[in-house]
Amino acid sequence: MTTLRLPCTLFETQKRMDENNAPDMQCGDLTQEQLKTRFRFAHISKRVNPYTLTKYTTSNRPPSMYSSLHGASEKISRQECVRILFDEFRELSRTFSVYGPYKHLIGQMITHMQNGNGAAFTSMQLDAALKEQILNDKSKNSTYLILKETFSSKIDWENKYYPSEKKDELRDAISRVKLPKFDRFKDNINGMGITVHDTWATHITLKSLEIDNDSYRAVVHYKVQDHFGLDNDDILNIKFRDLIFFRIWFVLQRYDKFGFKPFMTNMETTVEITGGRNESNK
Incomplete structure (x- = not known):
């Protein structure tokens, strides 16, 4: 057997990074008629009518989004x-981001959609949220814990290396568990559920591996x-x-008169995994 060459890509999702043709990356592709008929979007906002470019006043604001205008x-x-819609968009986002260090992210991302013209979004807070999710996931579906267990059981302890022939066992272990996502109960109100929630693509790479005694x-x-x-299925x-x-x-x-571009949200972090010979997570 030979030692695993590093750095080594352990896992990549089937969905690719930077997939600009994904359904939720479309923009400016729907007419007013399509929005009203297919999606039943007669009313959009409590403040404006984007189809008629009309601002609701005290006298004509409907009591609900389904009421007729007067x-x-x-x-x-x-x-x-557009300015009014984005302000309302930001204000409504507070319902999903009540507390914690990540609660301001959704407002930043809405503003990035307004001004960023489709450029990718990165944030130290997003990276920190990803690291926190990985390290604090103690469930049986944790990528961190399954890697910890696999290293412990598959390292050649006598010769002090990880065999390249067992690389696929790391990939298979990761594919049996759940990739990092923000779908925990607390993510519904801490801002991460509305900013990220599920994820599109994930790459996991082993950068280094040091083996010392046991x-x-x-x-x-x-x-x-x-x-x-947002894609059609979302809405x-x-x-x-x-x-x-x-x-x-x-x-x-998606409205062809607006067409503000969606964007890639990029997160990355590096974690350290330590363990010992014959160590078990059970």
């Missing part, structure tokens, strides 16, 4: 309509990518389609 109309420019130290790098955008989901927050998001992204 009273005089206040015409506004497309630029002013212990080891592995340095593992995680690169994770998500898309800040047709009964959980989201009637929430003004998601309606505004969808219209700003």
Whole structure:
């Protein structure tokens, strides 16, 4: 047997990084008629009508998003309509980001959608959130714990190296568990569920592995990518389609008169895994 050459890619999702043709990366592709008929988006906002470029006043604001409009109309420019929609978008996001160090991320990402023209988004807070999720996942589906167990059991302890012939066992171990995501209960209100939630692509790389007597130290790098955008299935989901927050998001992204570009959300972190000979997580 030969030693595993480092750095070594342990795992890559089938979905690729930087997939610009993904369904949730589309923008400016739907007409007013399509939004109203297929998606039943007659009403979008509590503040403006993006189809008529009309601002609701006290006299004409509907009591609910499904009410008919009454009273005089206040015409506004497309630029002013967009500004109002993004302000409402940000304000509504606070419902999903109540506490914690990541609660301001959704506002930053909405502003990036408004001004970033599709450029990728990175943040030290996102990287910190990813590291916290990996290290604090103590479940049976933890990538951190399954790697810890696999290193312990597959290292050639007599010769002090990890056999290259057992590389696939690391990949298979990762594919049996759950990749880092932000779908925990607390993510519903700490800002991570609305900013990332699920993820699109993940790469996990073993950067270094030191073996000394009956212990080891592995340095593992995680690169994770998500898309800040909505596809048709997202907005047709009964959980989201009637929430003004998601309606505004969808219209700003997909309406052919607006077409604000979704973007890649890039996260990465490096974690250290240590363990010993015949160590078990059970």
